[in-house]
Amino acid sequence: MEFVKLIKKTELLSPPDFKPEIQEIEYRRDPLTGSTCVINIKRAERAKQAQRIADVSSEVIKETKKGCIFCPEQIREETSKFTSNIHPEGRIERGECIVFPNLFPFAEHHAVATFNNAHFLDLNQFNSQMIVDNMLACQEWMFAVHNSNSEALYPIYMWNHMPPSGASIVHPHVQALVREAPTAAQERLLSKSKEYFESRGQNYWEELIETEKEISERFISENDSLAVIASYAPRGFREIQFIFQEASSFTDLNTKQISDFSAAIKKVLQGYKKMGVGSFNLITFSGPIGKKLDYYSLNAKIISRPFPQGVYTNDTGTFERLQDEWVIEFLPEDVAEKMRESLST
Numbered sequence: 001m002e003f004v005k006l007i008k009k010t011e012l013l014s015p016p017d018f019k020p021e022i023q024e025i026e027y028r029r030d031p032l033t034g035s036t037c038v039i040n041i042k043r044a045e046r047a048k049q050a051q052r053i054a055d056v057s058s059e060v061i062k063e064t065k066k067g068c069i070f071c072p073e074q075i076r077e078e079t080s081k082f083t084s085n086i087h088p089e090g091r092i093e094r095g096e097c098i099v100f101p102n103l104f105p106f107a108e109h110h111a112v113a114t115f116n117n118a119h120f121l122d123l124n125q126f127n128s129q130m131i132v133d134n135m136l137a138c139q140e141w142m143f144a145v146h147n148s149n150s151e152a153l154y155p156i157y158m159w160n161h162m163p164p165s166g167a168s169i170v171h172p173h174v175q176a177l178v179r180e181a182p183t184a185a186q187e188r189l190l191s192k193s194k195e196y197f198e199s200r201g202q203n204y205w206e207e208l209i210e211t212e213k214e215i216s217e218r219f220i221s222e223n224d225s226l227a228v229i230a231s232y233a234p235r236g237f238r239e240i241q242f243i244f245q246e247a248s249s250f251t252d253l254n255t256k257q258i259s260d261f262s263a264a265i266k267k268v269l270q271g272y273k274k275m276g277v278g279s280f281n282l283i284t285f286s287g288p289i290g291k292k293l294d295y296y297s298l299n300a301k302i303i304s305r306p307f308p309q310g311v312y313t314n315d316t317g318t319f320e321r322l323q324d325e326w327v328i329e330f331l332p333e334d335v336a337e338k339m340r341e342s343l344s345t
Ligand SMILES: [Zn+2]
Pocket: 065, 068, 069, 070, 071, 118, 119, 120, 171
């Protein structure tokens, strides 16, 4: 396993006195996929014209609550229902979580799952139980979909929190998908992991955990269920990976593994909150339902997104959208150091 990096220096004369300043530009390559990113930590110091505010304004919460279809007053009247082959009652409920079909799907099987009745939850307000209920309810829906269509094989658990992450609704919720074909990224991870296994005789993900633990620059924590590591070559700010020890699909996860995953997410969100984060994306990269793969381990990534406010500086531009080159402002090693504290409690 190789962690390839190339450091270049760039010199400029910076105002106000135009003295020479040298900045480091670090190019990194993902050890499995070869996906590249470029890191300049000085970019985090940019005086962004849209300045971050400390908290989401209560005005925004109040305004978006009016007519929110995920709030308890409307959810049962305003959201759609599954057909009876998926669920006899049309929606799956567990605790305060409700799972129902996405009204505007981008997959043949695409659901939405709320966490609870609260219209807004800040990052430090999610507790493990809400996440557990949400994940188990999504799993129940995934199994129901798979039972009704055996070709629906690739589950995705996806969580966009607050509008800068792509979420159109403030009320906390996740999306669950089951596709007949994997996404391009998922397909690449599966095929590269298989190649790795065939040429080296080892599961890449198990080796990654061992190697990262040994180096201990990006390793954050580990238990029987999963390891938490800051990604070597991130595709998002403050990117953290969750890698499972004994599962290759999201639907393989048992109650204990889901409980450990939820606890780890809760702690990462608390760590993000301390770093001033107010929006994030989390997504799983899952093998197929019902097929345990020895060359692949279920993994998930979480990244921070710009703070929710009226006008903000987006964290992705043309390089990310059109060149597939990820410009990053934070060193993974610094993210790991800050996050270790939150995960150790
Ligand atoms: Zn709401």
